[in-house]
Amino acid sequence: MAITSRKEFKVFFETFFLPVYNLMQRYTGESELSRDFTQEAFTRVFEHREEFETMENAKAFVYTVARRIYLDYCKHQKIKAEYRARLEEEKAEEEEDFLAEVTRQEAFRILYEAIDKLPPQTRSIILLNLKGLNNTEISGQLGVSVNTVKSLKKSAYVTLRTLLSRDMLMILFILIEK
Amino acid sequence: MSLLRKHFRIALWIAEELAGVISGEDQARLDAWREEHPVHAREYDEIRAYVAAGKEDEEVEKECVKREWQKFEREHFRKYVIWRKIGRYAAVLVLPLLIGGYFGVASWLDGEQPVVVSAGIVPGGGKARLVMANGRALNLDEKLEVKLDLPGMKVVTDGKKIVYRAMGEPVADTLTAGINTLFVPRGGEYMLELPDGTRVWLNSDSELRFPVRFAGDKRVVEIEGEAYFEVARNEKWPFHVMARGTDIRVLGTSFNVSTYRGRTVTTLVEGRVCLTHGTGAVMMLPGRQVEVMAETGEMIMREVDAKSFTLWKDGVFYFEGADLETITERLSRWYDVDIVFEDEELKKSRFSVEMKRYDEIQDLLTKIEKTRKVKFLIQGKAVRVHKWLDSYDLIE
Numbered sequence: 001m002a003i004t005s006r007k008e009f010k011v012f013f014e015t016f017f018l019p020v021y022n023l024m025q026r027y028t029g030e031s032e033l034s035r036d037f038t039q040e041a042f043t044r045v046f047e048h049r050e051e052f053e054t055m056e057n058a059k060a061f062v063y064t065v066a067r068r069i070y071l072d073y074c075k076h077q078k079i080k081a082e083y084r085a086r087l088e089e090e091k092a093e094e095e096e097d098f099l100a101e102v103t104r105q106e107a108f109r110i111l112y113e114a115i116d117k118l119p120p121q122t123r124s125i126i127l128l129n130l131k132g133l134n135n136t137e138i139s140g141q142l143g144v145s146v147n148t149v150k151s152l153k154k155s156a157y158v159t160l161r162t163l164l165s166r167d168m169l170m171i172l173f174i175l176i177e178k
Numbered sequence: 179m180s181l182l183r184k185h186f187r188i189a190l191w192i193a194e195e196l197a198g199v200i201s202g203e204d205q206a207r208l209d210a211w212r213e214e215h216p217v218h219a220r221e222y223d224e225i226r227a228y229v230a231a232g233k234e235d236e237e238v239e240k241e242c243v244k245r246e247w248q249k250f251e252r253e254h255f256r257k258y259v260i261w262r263k264i265g266r267y268a269a270v271l272v273l274p275l276l277i278g279g280y281f282g283v284a285s286w287l288d289g290e291q292p293v294v295v296s297a298g299i300v301p302g303g304g305k306a307r308l309v310m311a312n313g314r315a316l317n318l319d320e321k322l323e324v325k326l327d328l329p330g331m332k333v334v335t336d337g338k339k340i341v342y343r344a345m346g347e348p349v350a351d352t353l354t355a356g357i358n359t360l361f362v363p364r365g366g367e368y369m370l371e372l373p374d375g376t377r378v379w380l381n382s383d384s385e386l387r388f389p390v391r392f393a394g395d396k397r398v399v400e401i402e403g404e405a406y407f408e409v410a411r412n413e414k415w416p417f418h419v420m421a422r423g424t425d426i427r428v429l430g431t432s433f434n435v436s437t438y439r440g441r442t443v444t445t446l447v448e449g450r451v452c453l454t455h456g457t458g459a460v461m462m463l464p465g466r467q468v469e470v471m472a473e474t475g476e477m478i479m480r481e482v483d484a485k486s487f488t489l490w491k492d493g494v495f496y497f498e499g500a501d502l503e504t505i506t507e508r509l510s511r512w513y514d515v516d517i518v519f520e521d522e523e524l525k526k527s528r529f530s531v532e533m534k535r536y537d538e539i540q541d542l543l544t545k546i547e548k549t550r551k552v553k554f555l556i557q558g559k560a561v562r563v564h565k566w567l568d569s570y571d572l573i574e
Contacts, residue, residue, distance in 0.1 A: 004363075005363060006251070006255050009255075010247060010251070013243075013246075013247050013250060014243055014247060017243045017246055017247070018239060035246065038246070039246065039249065039250060042250055043253075043254070046254050053309065053313050053314070053315045054313055056183070056186065059186070060180075060182050060183065060186070063182065064182065096217070099181060099182065099185045100221050100225075102182065102185055102186075103185045103186075103189045103192075103221070103225060104189075104224070104228050104229070105189075106185070106186055106189030106193075107188075107189040107192040107193045107196075107228075108193075108229045110190055110193040111193035111197060111229055112232075112233065114193070114197065115197070126197075127232065129198075130196060130229075130232065131230065131232070132230070157199055160197045160198075161197075161199040164190070164193060164194050164197060164199055165194075165199075165201075
């Protein structure tokens with residue numbers, strides 16, 4: 001797995017931009033700063049692009065380096081001196097926050113990447129299902145029979161199982177081919 | 179496992195649970211993690227709520243990512259930087275240079291040598307990256323010769339091919355167990371010989387996943403992109419090529435497979451193969467081609483001149499009545515160039531042309547230009563395709 005060509009890097013960028021950006025948003029609460037930090041994080045990935053042997057390594061790197069960029073920024077900001085003091089005290093808590101946010105972003109990314117590959121009708125059904133609607137409610141909302149909802153759901157589970165159970169690395173490759 | 183990686187797995191489990199497809203084993207692991215600590219339980223509830231709430235505004239998000247990528251691309255991928263630097267002079271310069279070239283009077287540029295506009299574009303060659311089952315990776319390029327002595331296995335590369343030879347009895351080892359992957363980038367080609375004697379030629383922008391040692395009652399590999407197979411005959415040991423959900427079962431035979439643009443195209447040269455996709459199955463004879471649409475599973479069978487689909491492995495570009503989109507797609511993979519159509523209609527026009535793959539791209543483009551239907555302009559590593567204008571006749 002390499003992310004060296006422009007095409008491969010583009011897929012990587014498009015896959016992880018929002019998750020990393022959301023992580024930065026959570027840290028800074030500012031969209032412009034978050035965008036800059038995220039760009040910087042991908043620049044670091046770009047500089048090391050020859051070194052990643054698996055997609056998981058590159059993924060771990062981009063999240064970790066984004067966090068590092070933010071923490072370094074805090075260090076350089078004298079006004080945030082007290083933050084730094086707090087950081088020393090609450091190092092464990094900061095790490096927990098980081099891990100929780102990354103987990104949230106990853107769960108979101110992985111699920112929707114798979115759902116977005118479903119055919120439109122099936123996709124709508126799964127999205128409504130996620131929102132907690134039952135088959136009858138879905139059938140009413142989409143104007144299709146309950147049996148159609150059931151059978152499309154069934155086929156969706158087969159597709160989703162394949163997409164999710166395959167190594168994430170492979171999913172990326174499928175994306176690259178498109 | 180690092181904490182971060184552990185959380186990657188938890189994220190995957192939660193995604194699977196929400197999709198309703200988690201395995202019993204992983205469900206038990208996820209439950210165990212959740213019950214380990216009240217903090218985990220809270221984290222879990224938050225994540226589920228966040229994910230189930232869905233996307234805020236898909237279109238806005240897509241636009242944002244697109245914009246940010248363009249910004250990144252401008253800064254880090256060279257050809258865009260060059261174009262920005264040359265700026266608006268670029269468009270003005272290219273045409274005079276071409277005209278100058280045609281008149282043979284390029285010396286107006288302060289007596290300098292004529293500028294070869296396609297200088298950055300070179301034909302492809304032996305390039306590949308091998309990723310072994312244990313995650314170790316090896317870049318194989320034209321100059322690299324590698325000899326590896328693995329337990330019970332010899333691996334030799336010579337810049338164009340990689341050969342696996344079984345030595346003695348099978349030995350269990352991390353380097354020879356599991357799935358290896360051979361990636362061939364754009365602008366590359368590579369040949370692989372498996373220990374059973376099967377040979378696989380991989381075209382540009384392709385990858386093959388294979389076990390170093392076949393085990394079990396069948397031999398299975400997986401292909402993305404394009405490859406030509408010469409499968410070592412063994413009636414008792416069927417060979418399967420998996421190509422985007424299509425299962426190609428062979429006994430001993432030669433055939434070509436490509437999976438570009440969501441279509442798996444199998445062309446049989448010799449022998450016999452049985453092809454299945456979903457519930458559809460078909461037995462192929464030599465000279466037949468079957469195209470499977472990945473999305474719908476629809477199959478189309480036709481009779482073709484099978485040889486012409488495998489000439490690429492012998493270093494020949496061969497197109498017979500092919501549409502320009504297909505032709506330029508092939509060129510873009512082999513020469514690693516971007517193709518830009520100024521006129522969408524042109525994609526559908528058909529041409530027949532033949533050329534050696536190791537020649538310059540300009541040679542093939544010139545051949546096509548002779549039909550006076552299209553004009554190609556090379557800019558850096560991009561080729562722009564224009565409609566032929568009568569005024570071009572004046573400069574020819």
